[in-house]
Each structure stands twice: as C-alpha cells, then as structure tokens.
Amino acid sequence: MAKAYQQVLPGFSAALDSVLQALPLPLRDRVGRALNDSEFPADQLDQTDLAQPAVFCLQVAAVSALRELGVKPSAVLGHSLGELAAATAAGVLDVGAAVAFVVERGKAMQACPPGRMLALACSESQARELIAGTELEIAAVNGPEACVVAGTEEEIRLLSERVDAGTFQRVLRTTRGFHSRLVDPALDALRDAVSGLTNLPATCVFASGFRAGVSEVGEVPDPVTWVDAARSEVRFGDALAALAVRFPGAVAVEIGPGRPLASLLEAADLRTAALGSLKPETSELALRTGLADLWAGGYPVALADLAPPARAVHLPAYPFAGPRHVPQVAADAPIITTAGASTGTPATGAAEAGQPAEPVMTDPATLVQTSWRELFGHENLTDSTDFFDAGGDSLLITRLVRKLNQALGIRIPVRDLLRARTLGGHVTVVAEALQKQN
Template identity: 35%
Template sequence: MPVGGLTGPLALLMPGQSAQYQGMGTGLYRDVPAFAGVMDEVFLLMGPAGDELRSDWLAPSPRVPIDHADRSQPLLFAIDYALGRLLMDGGLRPSVLLGHSIGELAAATLAGIFDLASAVRIVQHRVGQFATVPAGGMAAVAASQAQVQPHLRSGVDIGAVNAPRQTVIAGAVEPLRTTLDALRRAGYTWASVPSTVPFHSELLRPVAVAAGPLLASLPARPPQIPLVSGYTAGYLTDAEARDPGYWASHPVHPVLFWPALTTLAGAGPQLLVECGPGIGLTTLARRLPQVRSGHTEVLALLGPPTDPSREAGQLAAAAARLGMSPP
C-alpha cells in the first residue's frame, strides 16, 4: 500500500478518554452516509439511551457536556468503531490494532473478539457503573513513571504511561490535588485530563467487579486481526481475548500505551493511522525512533479538532492518501 512513497502494512490506533471534543464526528454524521449508517447501528443497539445520546450529540447546545463519561465513553467507542468500519468496508485490511482505554474495546470489536451488540452492552454497563465511583479526576504529568511514583498519595494511581515522559495519574479529588501539589514542588509540570471519572485507578475496582458476570455471559472469540494490548503491552493472546477478567479489569489497570506502541512499531515499517477523533495518538507516535527516521509514517483520519463542516473533507483527504475512494 503506497502512501507518500512508503509501502507497508496498516496499523490502526484507536483513541480513548481525553480525545473527545465538542462536536466530534457530527459533521461526518451529517455529510458521510456510510459513517452515519454505522453510528446508527450503534445507537439502535443502545435502545432509548441511544436515541437520547444521538440527539444530545447533534444538538447545537448539548444538555450533557462532552467530557462527562455518559457522553465521552459511548461516543468515542462509536466513532472509533465507525471509522474503522469505513476503512475496512472500503477494502483496507489492518495488519494490527492498538486501542487506548475505551479504544481497545472498539479495536476488539473490529477484530471480531466481540460482536457489536455485545460490545455495546459492555460500554453501557460500564458507563452505568461510573455513577457509583467517587468524584475524581486525572492529570498528565511531564515525567516518567519512576519519577512520578514517589509523589503519589494514597488514593492516587498511575493511570497511563503515554510516553517516556508523559505519565497520567488518577484519583479522588483531594488526594489528586495534594499529589499534584507535591509534583509541582518537586519541579514537575502537569495538565488536567478532561475527565470527571478517575479512570484506571483502584477507585474503579467496583466497576470491574460488577462487569464480571456480564462479560462471562458474552461470547468472545480469538482476534481475527492481531491486537496489541494496551494493558500488557504484548500481542493479545487467544486466552486473554476469551478471558472475562481481562476485559473487566480495564477500568482499573493502567494503560501502557507507550510500551504497547513500542511493541507495535517493532514489527517493521508501517503506516500508523489514528482511527478516531483528534491527533493525540499520532502526536505520541511521532516520538518513536521509527517515525523520526522516516521508516514509519503517521496519519490522523480527522486531523486536529475543527469545525464539523470540515470533517468530511479531512476524511476524504486521508482516504486519498490511503489509496481508497472517499467514503
């Protein structure tokens, strides 16, 4: 597949929490019928909640902010999945998938581990459980995991390792505040992650426990497309794909995105395509030695957050670079 002079396999990077922004995907929904059709599949499977979600998502002034987990989580899943389906229905076959947080569930659905109806049930159950979690937040610290760890207060955990010097922490409001104060005094800078839920922390242990019975009842199959796990940083095994405990633990365990991305990049020259809103994952991928040397290329399907009316044009330009007709 020639892209900008590079020939190599296609890897899809599927973003999760913090990639959301107001209006994301709404232009595609209005202007790209194939995208709207897949989104409507997801909304239909959600039942009445899907009707409400779609209506609020498309509203000029949404009732629920996009950063609320009731909006960000199901919409990120749906948009990631719909964009992946567009590529695959257009004839592109990814060689590997890597999702960040909720993005891994979208990747698992594209890989055939879960059917779409089962994946939607998992998303809805998880989101419903977030109301039981104490208020908290997340922050991205410009430091390594080893540098951050000594400053963590009780109730604050490592939520993600996104890059060698980008570590996300998560916890309840007050312990997170005191941890961030300690990090500031130690000379580290940080930025808040848009989330009112402390994803990937022990505070979400009840969410994981509650998901166990549901996941045990759903069929899960070996991946039909290789998937690099954002939680083990290795290729997902058939046993892990079938293990309800693996999927139930996602809200608690840290996302090891950089180690997983390093594993993926080690497979040789390829094209890393961000299959979801924004450019967060391709921005991280640009730090890879393989990208800096020009042996691996990156492409974001939608580019930076923009006016929704421009989304169809951005997607068409990306499709052209991928050698496929505009969706």
C-alpha cells in the same frame, strides 16, 4: 462528534444508526443527540454513562465506514475504553454484545466516587516518586515521558501544586479517577456484565495496553480481560513499542473525537493520520486531510467515493511541463488503527520509521525560527511568542522535536521545549543542547 464523519465518510451515517440500534431506547436517544446535535449540552458528556457509549459508537461506525473506503487495518490498538472498540474492529467482540458491555461499563463507572486525572510529561519512575506516600496511582504510562496519575480531586490538586514548574502538566477532562482504586466499586458489576460475553478469534493483530505483547490472528482473549483492564494501569506506551517493532514503517490511523493519541503514536516512530481535530470548526478539514495523507502515502483509499460528481473541463492546448508526481503504491505496508478513550491523553517526523534522516548542521536560531514558521504557517513570530498561545499542541511540539533532532543529530527531550515554551526559549534550549553535544 459525529458531524465531520457524517459529512465526509460515505456509509458512516448508516453504520452509526446500526450501532445505535443496539443501545436501550432512552440511552439511544441521548447518545444520538450527543453525537449529532451541535446544541447538545457539552457538560452532559462529562457523565461517564453517556460519554463511554457515545465514543464507542462513533469509533465502531467510523471503522466500518473506513473499511468500505479501503482502509483495512493490519493491527488495532485502543486506549482504555478504546480497547473495546479496537477489539470490536478486530472481530474479537460482536458489535451488539460489545455495546451492551460498554453501556454497563459506563453505568458502573458513573456510580463510582468522583475523581480526577493529571497528565504529566515525565518518566514512569519520576511519576512514582511524585506519588510516593500518597493514595494516588499511576493510571497510564503512555510513553517514555508521558504518564497519567489518578485520585481524588483533592489529591490531584495537591500533587499539581507539588509538581515542578518545569514539568508540563494538564488536568484531564474527566469526573472519575479511572484505572485507580476509585473504580473498585464498579468491578462486581463489570464481572456480572462480562459473564455473558463471548470473545471470538481475532481477524487481525490486536495489541493491548493491559496484556503484554500482541495477539495474533486467530487468538481468542479471555473475556475477564475487559474487567481487569478497567482497573489496571494502561501501558499504552509498551503496546505502541510492540507494534512499532512488529510493523516498522506502519501508518497509524487514529479514530475518535479529537486527536489525543497522535503525539504518542508519532513519538513511537509510527507515521500518523489523525482523523480528529482539537477544534470542532476544523474537524471536517482534519478528517479530509487525514484521508488525503493516506492516499498520498499509496494506500488504497477510494477517492471516487469521497469526491463530489465531476465534469470535464477544457485544458490549455499545450502540455504541462515539469515532473510527474505519482504516489507510490504501498499495498504491503501495514495500517494500524488506534482508538482513544473518553478521557484524553497527553506529543511527526520528516523521516519514516527505520529511515532516519542524515543530520544537517545549521544555525540553531535559524533552524528553530524556520521550523516554527513551517508549523504555524505564518511569519508573525517573535522571541516572546508562546508556542501554545500561537496554536501549538503536544502533537506539534513532538513534530518540532523530531525535526530539530533529525536536523542537528542530537536528542532534545520534549520536556525541555515544554518548559521553555517561547520561540526565544526554544532557541536557547537548542543552543545549549548543541554545546553539551560538542
């Protein structure tokens, strides 16, 4: 997880070492190897008592290194475990105390009975209908059409079989049913662990998926929050909506392994710089690209600290012709830092928030085909090409939906394209949506 950050971000390695020092020795060694050793057994990170400290230490160290580059957040938000990293970034929690609490949190969760979690591309009301009469619980409401359900492995299996074939679903990589009754045995240990925790005044706006609204600079959340938040459902979508209203046009910087939140951020009309990648081999490129996107947007990223030593070169003796492209300085525009949890969550737009593009009517087949080619960067596409087999993911399909909606002046639900999947199926969905609109 840490390799790309170590290779790209100056100061990250030192920051990570500093955070790791707060871990007890046996765990410190394991977390260090999990973050740094590519040969470390991946299945060991399915253990909550290792995964949670590892993800937390990575996020806190990355925030520290990004600050040194000039990336300073106006607001922070985290998903589940990530809320503790966000609170630390906001100055609400001392790093050492937060590490100690995360260690106890991971141990307490690991001692809970096994469970599973299922992400569904449906509304909250639809999810509640699906689980009515069962012991399953809503673990997270991540957006208008993004929910996560938690329960035992058998309960999740039965629900997965009942879900309509047209509803996109994904079993999350986790061995516990977080934010459900299955973590109740951990609550006493969490209350003991939080008893010695002192919350400090927030140094920036701090949004929460547990508390309604946002905490302003100087506010001090109740420490019991961290116990309640571990059990209650995560209302990440509500927190995102609150930040989108408070900071229109903001850029959201996602920090953590992978990019599980990027699709949710952009669906909430927040421009997104995801610093993670779905594939380990592209992690370094993704991090550099995310930082480049911030710089190109006018944010004060210290490029000199990211580039290797340079040397002067001879240029042609004639002036280059053509327009100059200089990034617009956006010193007053906010940055929102988001941190993901150790359990993933399930969907960018051409126009900035608050500045919708003018609809441009065009042939749906041509528009869909062109959009696919732009997303995937190649022409080898046929009507039977599957979006996800071609390399698509929830982030790309959200970008596709927003592009089509802006170009055509209509609203195509993400779930319709998830259901269709193929290029030909997407053309049909768009054509039918246009017919209904007319």
